[in-house]
Amino acid sequence: MSKEFPEMDRVRLTVDETTRQRHLGSINSAIRATTAPQPRRLRFLAVGIAILLLLPVIALASEGSVPGDFLYPVKRAVEPIVEVFDVDVAAERRVEEVEILLDRQAPTDVIHSHIDEAREAVTDHWSELSDRIDVVVAELDRREPQVDGPTERTGDQVSDEPPTRENDQVSTDNSNEIDSGDAAQRDVTTTTVGTTDATQGRDRVGDG
Amino acid sequence: MSTLALTFPAEVVWITRLTDTTVNPLDGYVEGIRNRSDEAFRAVYHATVDDLVSFAFGMVSDRRTAEDIVQQSFVELVKAAPKIKGNGTALRAWLFKSVRYGCLDEYRRRARRPEIPHDDLPETPIEQDPLADHLGPDLENALLSLSKRHRTVVLLRHVVGLNGEEIATVIGTSRRAAYAALGRAETRLRAALGGEE
Numbered sequence: 065m066s067k068e069f070p071e072m073d074r075v076r077l078t079v080d081e082t083t084r085q086r087h088l089g090s091i092n093s094a095i096r097a098t099t100a101p102q103p104r105r106l107r108f109l110a111v112g113i114a115i116l117l118l119l120p121v122i123a124l125a126s127e128g129s130v131p132g133d134f135l136y137p138v139k140r141a142v143e144p145i146v147e148v149f150d151v152d153v154a155a156e157r158r159v160e161e162v163e164i165l166l167d168r169q170a171p172t173d174v175i176h177s178h179i180d181e182a183r184e185a186v187t188d189h190w191s192e193l194s195d196r197i198d199v200v201v202a203e204l205d206r207r208e209p210q211v212d213g214p215t216e217r218t219g220d221q222v223s224d225e226p227p228t229r230e231n232d233q234v235s236t237d238n239s240n241e242i243d244s245g246d247a248a249q250r251d252v253t254t255t256t257v258g259t260t261d262a263t264q265g266r267d268r269v270g271d272g
Numbered sequence: 273m274s275t276l277a278l279t280f281p282a283e284v285v286w287i288t289r290l291t292d293t294t295v296n297p298l299d300g301y302v303e304g305i306r307n308r309s310d311e312a313f314r315a316v317y318h319a320t321v322d323d324l325v326s327f328a329f330g331m332v333s334d335r336r337t338a339e340d341i342v343q344q345s346f347v348e349l350v351k352a353a354p355k356i357k358g359n360g361t362a363l364r365a366w367l368f369k370s371v372r373y374g375c376l377d378e379y380r381r382r383a384r385r386p387e388i389p390h391d392d393l394p395e396t397p398i399e400q401d402p403l404a405d406h407l408g409p410d411l412e413n414a415l416l417s418l419s420k421r422h423r424t425v426v427l428l429r430h431v432v433g434l435n436g437e438e439i440a441t442v443i444g445t446s447r448r449a450a451y452a453a454l455g456r457a458e459t460r461l462r463a464a465l466g467g468e469e
Contacts, residue, residue: 069461071411072430075330079321079339087321087343088314094350095308 130161131178132170158182159193162200175204298360305363308353317346320364323432324371330415330427331375341374365441368434372424372442379420414464422457429454 079087123142126135139157146153162182165175179197186193297319304312321342328338348370349356356363407415415423424443428434434442440450 068458069426069430069465071407071465072426074407074411075427075431076326077322077329077335077338079325083339084318084321087339087346088317090343091313091317091346091350092310094347095310095313098350098353099308 130164130168130170131174155182155185155193158185159196159200162197166200166203172204175200179204296360296364298363300360302356302358302360302363305349305353306356308350313346313350316363316367320367324367326431327368327427328371328375330431331372331420331423332378333412337378341371341378344374345370361438362441365434365438368428368432368438368442369444376420410465414461417464418457418460421453422460425450425454426457426461 122135122138126138126142129136129139143154143157158178159182162175162178165178179201182197183194186197298316301312301316305316324342324345325335325338328341329335332338332341345367349367352366356366415426418426421443425439428439428442436447436451436454439454440447443450443453445453
């Protein structure tokens, strides 16, 4: 190896086969130990921590969602927790959702189904929210003939039966029970909602 | 010729002698080492183990200890494998560096070990492969007269055959400092062997 110090060649060793096998065995063990999958418990812990960190983010992201959105179920799931701090949150949110759906030109049947839900939510709450629903219903009726046509709405939302004189009569009776409010709006409301509006009309008695 | 060369500063002499740039046979295994491939480790082990054990043997003067140090270095390589950078030359330098640290640890262990009174030593001698059996007392004494640093560079150059760049990497210094250390170490070794300075 060395021309200048030929004596140094005497330091050179050759490792015997037994030692080589012993070394390779320990190297293989180290490789297996390093590349082995992590214990299951640690993985579960990591996933749990990740979920805990993600939950608030998802909950915040779901705040602006409306029916039909991907995160809307999350919003509804978190709502009971938020209601602990704000009892009116559900009612306000349902009305806001109806308004947003209207702005987005959502299908009429979807809006109507949600109007019912909103009316249920605003029961026992202040009348301002009911008034806002009424405004949505009025707006919906105003644009409805151009968007969906009366047949679809009547069939899906109001009743399985076609509109009859009887339905109209009930609606008119309800409108007569309302003490206050804009006359034109009342007419629109009763004509649109038909039979299902009867109960809601009664709910609103005394609000004004 | 050698007389003429020695009249130049050590750095100048070694710049011309140690800057050989050859393709390292370990280049093809570096990626496998990073991926902790059994085959790559086996190939690198067989390609380097004799050099590593010889170097460690020259450092610690005991064959069994030298083999254990090399084994531990490969285990360390398994752990550090994904972080290994560079080519085969860098990989080889990493291994020698690791073995050097192992030898320095062994020096520290020996320094801490209490002296055993001669009367308490066992009757049966411990099986060893002392350096003197290989080198003869003259060369062994010459090597032991060198500092640890000089001993390291002499062994890396004249037993293993590393070039100046690799020696610099192993001892953690600049190439210029490595050349200087090697020149001084050779001068002292030559003097210790009773040769010309």
